[in-house]
Structure formats: C-alpha cells, structure tokens
Amino acid sequence: MKLYVYDHCPFCVRAAMVAGYKDVDLQIVPLLNDDEASCHQLIGKKMVPILEWGDQAMGESLDIAKKLDEIGSGVKLMRAPTDYQSITAVISSVQRSISCLLFPRNIQAGLPEFATPSARDYFQRNKEPMIEQSFATAMADTALHKQRVETMLASLPHLSLPSENGDTLGWDDVMIYPTLRNLTLVQDLQIPQQVRDYLQEIAALTRTELYYAIAI
Structure with missing residues (x-):
C-alpha cells in the first residue's frame, strides 16, 4: 500500500496523520509538484493525496483518511468533541495571509516535492495568481x-x-491540525502556548513532523 503526497499539502497531512495514528503499514511516496503524469495514471487527474493498493487507487483526503481508519489497528477515530467548524472558520478568516506566508517558504524549505527547479517553478507559476502577487x-x-x-x-x-x-x-x-502544523514553517511566528501544546501532542500521536527546525 502506498500513499502519494506532498509534504506541505494540508490535505495530504490529513491522510498521513491517520495512517500514523492507526499504525497502517504503508509507504509514503513524495511526488514532485509538477509530476502530473503519475496522478493522471493513478486517478485520472492531478490531485494528492492518492492511496494505492493492489490494482486500486483513490483520491480525496477524507475518503482516504476514513479508509485508513477502517483498516488500521486500535480504536477508530472519535467523533468531533468540539465545534471544529467554528475553529476552522477562524483559521480560514486569514487564509490569504496564511498562503502569502507559506507559499514562498514552501519552495525554499527543501521539501521533497520541490527537489527540482521545474517543480518549484510549476508551484510558483500556479500559486502566485491565487495570492494575486509575486512570491517576492x-x-x-x-x-x-x-x-x-x-x-x-x-x-x-x-x-x-x-x-x-x-x-x-x-x-x-x-x-x-494540518494548517496549524504548516504555520510552524514561519520563523518567529508567535504561536500561543495552548496551540503549541496542541501541535506537539498531535504530532507525537500521529508521527507527523512539525517545521520548527527548518522554519524560514
């Protein structure tokens, strides 16, 4: 079983954190950001994450997370004990600023999906219109x-x-977790202690990595 991802992608983090938490035996496969062919070959469109097993493959992060939850060991994930939609709404209220902080740093951080100049150029070419300004x-x-x-x-x-x-x-x-985790890539960003505690506990529980060590 293989999980194709970009390390920076919050949707990919959803799948990876469930895989880590449920101890699913799979191979994490980073794709180059400009590798359209592999995605089209697997699911007919450019999208990650992609879960592949046997001769089957599926996209859509929450569908993948639910499948990993079903096949993994231990108890299934809890239903949401908190009103997560109100929390994600607060986060989304500054989505443009989040993107402006993260997008240019993503290609500078040495992440595997940006290992080639063409992959970095592809990302920048596609993301600059989204934030309506240059990365510079x-x-x-x-x-x-x-x-x-x-x-x-x-x-x-x-x-x-x-x-x-x-x-x-x-x-x-x-x-x-995924968007908050990605914000650890921003050097000297003032993250309240309660958020830091949350990130550390979720990272340890899901075997995912925070970006503090490579923050830019």
Whole structure:
C-alpha cells in the first residue's frame, strides 16, 4: 500500500496523520509538484493525496483518511468533541495571509516535492495568481501577514488536547491540525502556548513532523 503526497499539502497531512495514528503499514511516496503524469495514471487527474493498493487507487483526503481508519489497528477515530467548524472558520478568516506566508517558504524549505527547479517553478507559476502577487512581494510583506495570523492564533478557542481525551485522535483534529502544523514553517511566528501544546501532542500521536527546525 502506498500513499502519494506532498509534504506541505494540508490535505495530504490529513491522510498521513491517520495512517500514523492507526499504525497502517504503508509507504509514503513524495511526488514532485509538477509530476502530473503519475496522478493522471493513478486517478485520472492531478490531485494528492492518492492511496494505492493492489490494482486500486483513490483520491480525496477524507475518503482516504476514513479508509485508513477502517483498516488500521486500535480504536477508530472519535467523533468531533468540539465545534471544529467554528475553529476552522477562524483559521480560514486569514487564509490569504496564511498562503502569502507559506507559499514562498514552501519552495525554499527543501521539501521533497520541490527537489527540482521545474517543480518549484510549476508551484510558483500556479500559486502566485491565487495570492494575486509575486512570491517576492509576499515575502516582503511578511510582517503584515504575520501580524494578521498571530491575531488569529491568539483568538482561537480552546483546542482540546489528546491528553484530555485519553490520548486519542478525533476527526476534528484531522480538520484543524494540518494548517496549524504548516504555520510552524514561519520563523518567529508567535504561536500561543495552548496551540503549541496542541501541535506537539498531535504530532507525537500521529508521527507527523512539525517545521520548527527548518522554519524560514
């Protein structure tokens, strides 16, 4: 069984965190960001994550996460104990600033999906229209975007820790964690302690990596 991913992709993180938590025996396969052919060969369109087993393959992150939850060991993921939609709405309220912080840093961080110049160029060419500015401008405006994101982080409701729920993972975590995890790529971003605690516990529970060590 193989899980094709981009390391920076929050949808891929959803699948990877369930695989790690449920101890699913699979191979994580990073794809280059401009590798359209592999995606089309597997599921007929450019999309990750992709789960492949035998002669079958599937896309859509939550469908993959649910399948991994079914086949993995241990108890199934909990239903959301918190109103995760209100939390994700707060995060999404500054999505443009999040993207302006992350997109240019993604291609500088040495991630496997950006191992070639063509993969980096492909990403930049596709993402600059989404943020309506160049990566250089986004980086130059780092202070502005950090301020907006830090204000958002400080306003987040309490995040329920795994340790408060018997060291278990919930579907709300699958929705909340990936974007917060990716923000650890931003150097000196002021992340409140309750959010840091949440990130550390989820990372340990799911065997996923935070970006503090390579923050830019």
